[in-house]
Amino acid sequence: MKIKPFIAVRPPAHVADQVASPPYDVVDTAEARALAEGNPLSFLRIVRSEIELSESTSPYDDAVYARAAENFKQFKAKGYLETASAPAIYVYQLTHDTHQQNGVVTVSHVDDYDEGRIKRHENTRKPTEDDRTRHVQTVNANTGPVFLTYRDQAEIDALVEEVQQDTPLYRFTAPDGVTHTVWEVRHAMPFIDAFSRVPCAYVADGHHRAASAARVARMRRDQQAGPGGVDSEAEYLWFLTVFFPAQQLKILPYNRCVRDLNGHRPAAFLDAVRERFDCTRTDRKQPREPGRIGMYLDGEWYELRPKEAPPADDPVAGLDVSLLQDRLLQPVLGIDDPRNNPRIEFIGGVRGTQALETRVNDGRAAVAFSMYPVSIEQLLAVADADRIMPPKSTWFEPKLKSGLLIHEL
Numbered sequence: 001m002k003i004k005p006f007i008a009v010r011p012p013a014h015v016a017d018q019v020a021s022p023p024y025d026v027v028d029t030a031e032a033r034a035l036a037e038g039n040p041l042s043f044l045r046i047v048r049s050e051i052e053l054s055e056s057t058s059p060y061d062d063a064v065y066a067r068a069a070e071n072f073k074q075f076k077a078k079g080y081l082e083t084a085s086a087p088a089i090y091v092y093q094l095t096h097d098t099h100q101q102n103g104v105v106t107v108s109h110v111d112d113y114d115e116g117r118i119k120r121h122e123n124t125r126k127p128t129e130d131d132r133t134r135h136v137q138t139v140n141a142n143t144g145p146v147f148l149t150y151r152d153q154a155e156i157d158a159l160v161e162e163v164q165q166d167t168p169l170y171r172f173t174a175p176d177g178v179t180h181t182v183w184e185v186r187h188a189m190p191f192i193d194a195f196s197r198v199p200c201a202y203v204a205d206g207h208h209r210a211a212s213a214a215r216v217a218r219m220r221r222d223q224q225a226g227p228g229g230v231d232s233e234a235e236y237l238w239f240l241t242v243f244f245p246a247q248q249l250k251i252l253p254y255n256r257c258v259r260d261l262n263g264h265r266p267a268a269f270l271d272a273v274r275e276r277f278d279c280t281r282t283d284r285k286q287p288r289e290p291g292r293i294g295m296y297l298d299g300e301w302y303e304l305r306p307k308e309a310p311p312a313d314d315p316v317a318g319l320d321v322s323l324l325q326d327r328l329l330q331p332v333l334g335i336d337d338p339r340n341n342p343r344i345e346f347i348g349g350v351r352g353t354q355a356l357e358t359r360v361n362d363g364r365a366a367v368a369f370s371m372y373p374v375s376i377e378q379l380l381a382v383a384d385a386d387r388i389m390p391p392k393s394t395w396f397e398p399k400l401k402s403g404l405l406i407h408e409l
Contacts, residue, residue, distance in 0.1 A: 001117065001150070001195045003106040004238065005087035005188045009141065009406040010169075011041075012082060017172035019043050019080055020180065020401035023144050025128075025208070026348070029059060041080050043403030045071045047135075047143050060131055065138040072139050081406070089188050090405060091163045092242055094398045095179040101248035101398075102160050104191060105145060105182075105405050107238035108201075110217040113210055117200045118148065119383040122207045122391060125339055132212035140409050142213060142240035144402040146206035149376070152245040155194045170404060178398040182405070201243060202383050205396045213239030216409070240407040242400060246376045252349030252395040253286075253373040255356055256324070257365035259343045262334040266298045269367070272332045277304040285353040287372040293324055294370035296356050304328075315381040320372055321390045333367075339391045346392035349373065 011019040021043035027035065033051040036042035045052060049068040050059045057063060075081040090105040112118045136142060163183050170182040185191060203210055220236045261269045273279050273295070282303040287294050293304040306327060310318040317326070329335040335344050345365065347355050356368035374394050382389055 001198045001201055001243075002109045002112055003089070003104075003192055003195045003241075003243075005089050005185075006107045006235075006238065006240075006407050007087050008084045008090070009076065009081050009408055010084060010404060011080060013170055015041055015080060016170045016404060017174070019075075019403045020172075020174070021047065021403050023399060023402050024048055024132075026399060041075075043143075046075065046139065047402055060127070065134055068135060069138045069140075072141065072143075081403075087188075089185045089191055090169070091160050091183040091185060092400065092404075093164070093179075093181040094400070095181070096177055096398045099250055099398070101244050101250070102157075102164070103242040103244040103400075104156070104160065104185075104195075105240070105242045106191070106195075107142075107407055108146075108148075108241040110214045110237050110239060112201075113214050113239075116386075118210065119200055119202045119386075120207060120210070121203065121379055121383045121387070121389045122393070123339065123388055124208050124211045125391075128208045129211050129215070132208050133215045136212055136216045136409070137219075142209070142407040142409070144206070144209060145240040145242040145400060145405070146210045146213070147204045147396060147400065148201040148241050148243045149204045149246045149249055150198050150201045150243055151380070152247050153194065153198060155197075156191070156243075157245065159190055159194060174401070176398075180401055180404070195243070201241075202246075202380060204244070204249065204379070204394070210239070220409075236409040238407070240405070246380065249376055250397055251373045251376060251379075252397050253371040254321070254392040254395045255347040255349060255353070255371055256329070256369045256392075257345045257347060257356060257359050258329070258333050258335065258367050259345070259365055261366045262332065264332070269332070270297065273302075273304065273328065276327045276332075277306055279304055285357075286370050287320075290320060290372050290375075292372060293320060294353070296353075296360050296368040296370070297366075299361070315378065315385050316387045316389060319374060319378060319382075319389065319393065321374070321393045324369060324371070325390050348395040348397075350395065350397050 018041040024047040032044045032048040036044040046068050050057050050064045092103045092105050094101050168181050169184050173179045217237050279302050282301050295302040306323050335341050338344050353370050359365040360368050
C-alpha cells in the first residue's frame with residue numbers, strides 16, 4: 001500500500017469535541033439539524049450543509065454545495081479549523097466499553113483504488129456517489145476518511161503502540177460514550193515502509209467516499225494533463241483514509257424493513273415464508289447464530305431458517321443477507337433491486353431491534369428482519385473473490401468522527 005503524510009486541516013484541541021460530527025451518511029437531514037442546533041462549530045454545517053437552508057431545500061441543490069464551501073472557508077477564517085504546520089500521519093483510537101480499535105490516518109493514492117489494491121465489497125448508488133463527488137469538488141477537500149481494513153500486521157501494531165506513549169493531540173468522549181483519541185505521528189517513514197509491505201486493503205466503510213475521490217482524481221487529471229503529462233504526486237491524486245487491523249473491528253448487523261407485503265395479506269405472506277424457511281415463533285429478537293433470521297410481523301417475532309442449505313463454495317450466496325434477498329425479499333416481496341427500490345429501508349444495528357418494532361407498529365413498515373452480523377472473515381473472502389455483497393450488509397461500530405482531520409486537494 002502506498003501512503004504518505006499530509007497537511008491536515010484540523011480543529012484546535014480545545015474545540016475538537018464541538019467540531020467533530022457523525023459521518024454525513026449515518027444521519028438524515030432532520031437528525032443532522034437537531035445535532036447541530038446551538039453549536040455553530042458543528043462540522044455537520046459542512047458535510048450536511050442543507051441544515052442551514054430551508055427545510056424544502058433538496059440536499060442536492062446547488063445552494064447546498066455552495067454553502068458547504070462557504071462554511072468551510074468561514075470555519076478556517078474564524079479559527080474553528082486550522083492548517084497544520086507540517087505534513088503528518090496520525091493514529092486514531094476508538095474506545096467504547098471494553099472495545100478498542102487503533103487506526104492509522106493517512107492519505108492513499110487513487111491508483112491503489114483504481115488498480116484493485118484497495119478492494120471493494122459493495123456497489124455504490126449513483127445519486128450518492130454524484131453527491132459526494134460534487135461535494136469534494138466544491139469544497140476542494142476530503143472531509144471524511146474512507147474506512148479501510150487490512151490483515152493484521154504485528155509490525156504496524158508495534159509502531160502504533162509506540163506512538164500512543166506520547167501525549168495525544170485530541171482526547172474526548174462523545175455523547176454516545178465513545179472516546180476518541182488522536183496522536184500526531186512525528187516520524188512517518190517507519191509507517192510508510194511498513195504499509196509498503198501490506199499487499200492490499202479493503203474498504204470496510206465508505207465505498208461512496210472512495211469512489212468519489214477516485215472520480216475527482218480522474219476528472220482533474222484529465223483537465224490538467226499537459227504535454228508533460230500529470231504529476232503523479234499531485235495532491236488531488238491522494239485521498240483521506242484510515243487503516244484498521246481486521247481483527248480489531250466490530251461489525252453489527254444491517255437490518256431491513258419493507259413497507260408493504262407486495263399485495264399479500266399477513267397470513268398468506270406467512271404461508272409463502274414457510275414454503276422457503278422453517279418458521280417458528282420466538283421471544284428472541286436478534287438471531288443467535290449465522291443461518292438464522294429474525295422476522296417481525298403483526299406484533300410477533302419469528303425465527304427463519306432456510307430449508308435448503310446455501311452452496312458452500314460461494315462466499316456471497318452463503319451470506320444471511322443474500323439468503324434473505326434471494327429467497328424471500330425478491331421472489332415474495334418483489335424487492336428486485338434493493339439498492340434502488342424505495343420500498344425497502346435499511347436500519348443500522350446500532351439502533352437495535354426496537355427501531356424495527358417501532359416502524360412496523362406505527363405502519364411505516366409491514367415487516368422487518370433482524371440479521372446476524374457478517375463476520376470480518378466473510379467480508380475479506382467476498383472482496384478477495386472480487387465479488388459484491390448485497391447492499392447494506394455491514395454496519396461498523398463505533399464510528400469515526402468527521403471534522404478532526406481533513407485533507408485539502
